[in-house]
Amino acid sequence: MTVSVRWVLAQKALAMELRAGASGLDREVSFAHTTELSDPFRWLSGGELLLTTGLRLPLTTPERVAYLGALNDAGVAAVGFGTGLSFSEVPSDLVEAADGLGLPILEVPLPTPFAAVVKLVMNRLAEQQYDAVVRASRAQPRMTRAVVAGGAAAIVRELASATSSAVVLLDDMGRVLEHHPRGSGIGVLDDIRALTEEKGSVASRVAMTKAGVSISVQRIAIGSATHGHVAVVGPVLGNVDHILVGHAASLLALDFEKPARVQSAQDKLNSVALSLVLSDLDGLAPVWSQIESAAGGDGTVRAVTVNADTVTRAERVLAAMSARSTEAGRQVFGQRWKTRVTLVVRGSDDKAFVQSTLASLDVSERRRLRVGMSAPHPVESLEQAVQESRLAASSASAGADPVEFGSLVGGVLLAHASTREALATVGEATVSPLEKYDTANGTDLVASLRAFLDANGHWESAASTLGVHRHTLRSRIARIESTIGVDLDDARVRAELLLALIARGT
Numbered sequence: 244m245t246v247s248v249r250w251v252l253a254q255k256a257l258a259m260e261l262r263a264g265a266s267g268l269d270r271e272v273s274f275a276h277t278t279e280l281s282d283p284f285r286w287l288s289g290g291e292l293l294l295t296t297g298l299r300l301p302l303t304t305p306e307r308v309a310y311l312g313a314l315n316d317a318g319v320a321a322v323g324f325g326t327g328l329s330f331s332e333v334p335s336d337l338v339e340a341a342d343g344l345g346l347p348i349l350e351v352p353l354p355t356p357f358a359a360v361v362k363l364v365m366n367r368l369a370e371q372q373y374d375a376v377v378r379a380s381r382a383q384p385r386m387t388r389a390v391v392a393g394g395a396a397a398i399v400r401e402l403a404s405a406t407s408s409a410v411v412l413l414d415d416m417g418r419v420l421e422h423h424p425r426g427s428g429i430g431v432l433d434d435i436r437a438l439t440e441e442k443g444s445v446a447s448r449v450a451m452t453k454a455g456v457s458i459s460v461q462r463i464a465i466g467s468a469t470h471g472h473v474a475v476v477g478p479v480l481g482n483v484d485h486i487l488v489g490h491a492a493s494l495l496a497l498d499f500e501k502p503a504r505v506q507s508a509q510d511k512l513n514s515v516a517l518s519l520v521l522s523d524l525d526g527l528a529p530v531w532s533q534i535e536s537a538a539g540g541d542g543t544v545r546a547v548t549v550n551a552d553t554v555t556r557a558e559r560v561l562a563a564m565s566a567r568s569t570e571a572g573r574q575v576f577g578q579r580w581k582t583r584v585t586l587v588v589r590g591s592d593d594k595a596f597v598q599s600t601l602a603s604l605d606v607s608e609r610r611r612l613r614v615g616m617s618a619p620h621p622v623e624s625l626e627q628a629v630q631e632s633r634l635a636a637s638s639a640s641a642g643a644d645p646v647e648f649g650s651l652v653g654g655v656l657l658a659h660a661s662t663r664e665a666l667a668t669v670g671e672a673t674v675s676p677l678e679k680y681d682t683a684n685g686t687d688l689v690a691s692l693r694a695f696l697d698a699n700g701h702w703e704s705a706a707s708t709l710g711v712h713r714h715t716l717r718s719r720i721a722r723i724e725s726t727i728g729v730d731l732d733d734a735r736v737r738a739e740l741l742l743a744l745i746a747r748g749t
Contacts, residue, residue, distance in 0.1 A: 244273070244368045244371040244372050244375065244481060245271035245272055245273045245290065245368070245371075246271070246272050246364060246367050246368065246371075247268065247269055247270065247271060247272070248267065248268050248269070248270050248271075248272060248292070248320055248321045248347045248349075249268040249269060250367075251272060251292060251321070251349070251360075251364060252268065252347075252349060254363060256359075256363070257351070257355050257359065257360055257363065258352050258354070258355055259323065259349045259350060259351055259352070259355065259360075260349065260350045260352075261347060261348075261349060261350075262324070262333045262338055262341075262348045262349070262350045263333070263337070263338040263339075263340075263341035263342045263346070263347065263348040264321070264341040264342060264344065264345050264346045264347035264348055265342075265347070266342075266345040267320075267321070267344075267345040267346055267347045268347060270320040270321060270347065271290060271320060272290060272291070272292045272320045272321065272364060273289075273290030273291070273320075273368070274288075274290060274291050274292070274364075274365075274368075275291065275292040275294065275323075275360060275361045275364040275365060276291065276292075276293070276294065276361060277293075277294040277295065277357045277361070278293060278294070278295055279295060279296065279298040279299050280299060281299040281300075281301070281310075282313075283314075284313045284314065284316075284317045287314070287317040287318065287319060288318070289317065289318025289319070289320075290318060290319075290320050291318075291319050291320060292319075292320055292321050292322075292323055292360070292364060293314065293319050293321070293322050293323065294322075294323040294325065294351065294357045294360060294361070295322065295323070295324060295325065296324075296325040296328045296329045296330070297324060297325075297329045297330050297334070298328075298329050300329070300330075300334075304336040307334065307336050307337055307340065308336065308340040311337060311340045311341060311344065311346065312340070312344065314346065315344045315346045319346070320347075321346065321347040321348070321349055322341070322346065322347070322348045322349070323348075323349045323351045323357070323360060324337070324348055324349065324350055324351060325351040325353070325357065326350055326351070326352060326353065327352065327353030328353065332350070333348055333350050372483075375481060375483040375484070376483060378405065378483070379405070379483045379486060379487055382401065382402075382404075382405035382487055383487070383490050385401050385405075386398055386401045386402065386405075386487075386490060386491055386494055387494065389401045389494075390494045390495075390497065390498050394498055395412060395420060395421055395495055395498050395499075396421045396423075398491050398494050398495055398498070399411075399412050399421040399422065399423045399473070399491075400423045401491075402473070402475070402487060402488065402491040403423040403424065403427075405484075405487050406475055406477070406480065406484045406487060406488070407477065407478070408475045408476055408477030408478065408480075409422070409423070409424060409427030409428035409475070409476040409477055410422065410423055410428065410473065410474065410475055410476070411427075411428040411429070411432070411435060411473070411474045411476065412471065412472075412473050412474075412495065413435070413436070413439065413471050413472050413473075413474070414470070414471040415469050415470055415471050417436045417439060417440075419432070420471065427476070428474065428476040431452055431456060431458060431476055434450065434452055434458055435458060435460060435472075435474045435476075438450055438458060438460040438472075438474075439460055439462075439472045439474075447459065447460065447461045447462065447485070447488070447489075448460045449480075456476060456477065457476070457477065457478060457479045457480065458474060458475070458476050459474065459475045459480050459485070459488060460472050460473070460474045460475075461473050461474075461475075461488050461489065461491075461492040462492070463492050463495045463496050463499065464496060465496050465497075465499075465500060470495070470496060470499035470500075471495070471499065473488065473491060473492055473495060475488055531622065531623065534576065534587070534622055534625060535622050536574055537573075537574065537576045537587045537588070537589070537622075538589060538590065538622050539589030539590050539591040539592070540591070541590055541591065541619075542590075542621060542622065543589070543590025543591075543619040543620055543621055543622075544587050544588065544589065544590050544619070544620060544621075544622055544625060544628060545587070545588050545589070545590055545592060545616050545617050545618070545619055545620070545628060545632070546585060546586070546587055546588075546616065546617045546625065546628040546629040546631065546632035547564075547585065547586045547587075547588055547597050547600075547614065547615070547616045547617075547632055547645070548583060548584065548585050548614070548615050548616075548629070548632040548633045548635070548636040549564075549583070549584045549585075549586075549601070549612050549613070549614050549636060550582060550583055550612065550613040550614075550636045550637065550639075551582045551583070551584065551611060551612055552582065552611045552687065552690040553582060554581060554582055556582070556608060556611060556612075557579050557581070557582045557583065557584050558579065559604065559608065560579075560584045560601065560604070560612065561577050561578075561579045561584045561586075563600065563601055563602075563603045563604050564577060564584065564586050564600040564601065565577055565586075566603065567599060567600040567601075567602070567603070568586070568588075568600065573589075583633070583636075585629055585632065585633075586600070587625065587628075588616075590619030590620070591619075594616070594644060594645045594647065597614060597616055597645045598644070598645065601614070607710070609642060610641060610642035610708065610710075611641055611642070611708075611710075612641065612642065613636050613637070613639040613640065613641055613643075614636055614639055614643075614644075614645040614646070615631075615632050615633065615634065615635025615636030615637070615638065615639050615645060615646045615647075615648065616632050616635060616645050616646070616647055616648070617629070617630075617631035617632040617635065617647075617648050618631060618647070618648055618649050631648035632648065634648060634745065634746075635647060635648040637744065637745035637746070637747070638745055640697055641693075641694065641697065641708050642708065670743035670744070670746060670747045672727075673727045673729065673740060673743060674689065674692075674740070674743055674744060674747055676726055676727055677689045677692065677723060677726060677727065680726055686719070686722075687709075687719070688719055688722060688723050688726070689744075690709065691705075691709060691716060691719040691720065691723070692720075692723055692740065692744070693741075693744055694708045694709050694716075695716065695720055695731070696737050696740060696741040696744070697741075699737075700731070700732075700737060702716060702717065
């Protein structure tokens with residue numbers, strides 16, 4: 244952080260006057276302190292506003308000229324010469340020498356204490372440091388959001404804005420990928436590339452061009468893999484600016500890594516697809532290996548099946564369940580088939596977890612869903628788990644809590660293949676024509692039949708579940724009876740149709 248000599252001179256409270264070196268008013272002051280040493284040069288680092296009363300000033304003009312030249316060579320930004328003690332005014336030989344060097348000499352009147360000068364300058368530098376920290380604290384979150392919303396181009400734009408510089412992003416071959424502002428920094432591209440090609444393990448390098456422009460280059464890497472370099476071109480960067488450049492480089496490294504991770508995932512998926520095509524026992528090993536990542540610590544999984552009343556609602560169910568699994572830090576193993584959604588979860592997951600996967604849906608939508616879950620099974624018994632979850636979902640009431648297969652009354656009956664075959668025959672003769680009618684006419688006869696049977700023939704309850712008027716439901720039931728030739732006033736017919744619907748997973 245620095246202030247110009249011009250700024251120091253402009254502080255009216257100090258009442259300082261410029262006595263020499265007007266051409267150096269734009270020199271930058273980074274520190275202010277006093278000295279009365281005759282040879283302070285070895286302790287100077289450059290950028291000082293050096294305050295003195297001339298107590299140890301050399302006596303001869305040649306010595307004074309050499310003294311002032313040594314201060315200038317040490318990088319002193321300006322000399323504050325206090326008058327009224329050792330000297331009543333700034334010596335004329337100092338004024339002449341300072342004009343020749345372009346080294347400003349500011350006369351500090353006796354009423355102005357050196358401590359006031361030091362305090363004012365150092366307070367201003369502290370304010371700048373604080374402003375830089377605040378600027379960085381605001382810029383870093385913007386950069387982090389930028390990597391999500393706009394990728395590398397957005398990060399480059401935010402870094403250029405935060406550092407008030409031009410920013411150029413190059414790949415590992417030195418080709419320009421992004422730059423901001425548009426066209427800026429390209430004029431020193433050869434200098435940037437020269438810095439990137441320097442040997443050594445240093446992650447960042449800084450250089451000055453012949454025109455006095457600062458170039459700071461940061462390597463973008465993860466481990467030993469270098470993805471490219473980001474260069475900041477403009478004023479000399481401060482410590483906080485270098486922190487921002489480092490933060491941007493880290494974000495850019497992550498952005499460069501994303502395609503590699505996506506490609507790795509795609510390669511794994513391609514391997515699984517190839518195994519399915521080959522379909523031999525050894526070839527399916529990658530498939531089971533992939534499914535194993537769905538299991539919990541005990542190596543078991545559960546299947547969850549949700550039966551919706553429309554395809555659109557089923558799509559929203561799968562999206563909601565997938566989002567919840569992602570939030571929980573899990574891979575998503577889900578599938579939708581028409582109005583049925585199946586999700587594989589850990590064997591330790593309970594009904595509360597399943598309910599949480601649907602929590603983002605509106606209550607009105609959850610009232611239309613039938614949810615079932617299997618018992619915990621080893622991964623290799625996944626097919627059985629899926630079958631159990633489908634039977635449980637078919638037995639569930641719309642809008643009710645998820646039904647676990649182990650708690651089913653009558654589950655043993657449905658588990659027998661011979662029973663399911665008989666019910667499938669009934670379903671083919673009765674439910675299948677209704678499904679075809681719905682497909683052809685855009686109606687909801689199957690869903691209406693299920694709601695009516697679940698409500699044990701109570702019109703008000705069934706209509707409420709469907710969200711329709713009871714007269715609308717009566718019209719649908721009449722259509723069902725005429726389409727498949729049944730009498731739904733008969734309790735035995737209702738029971739047989741309900742079992743057929745459950746067996747079909749409807």
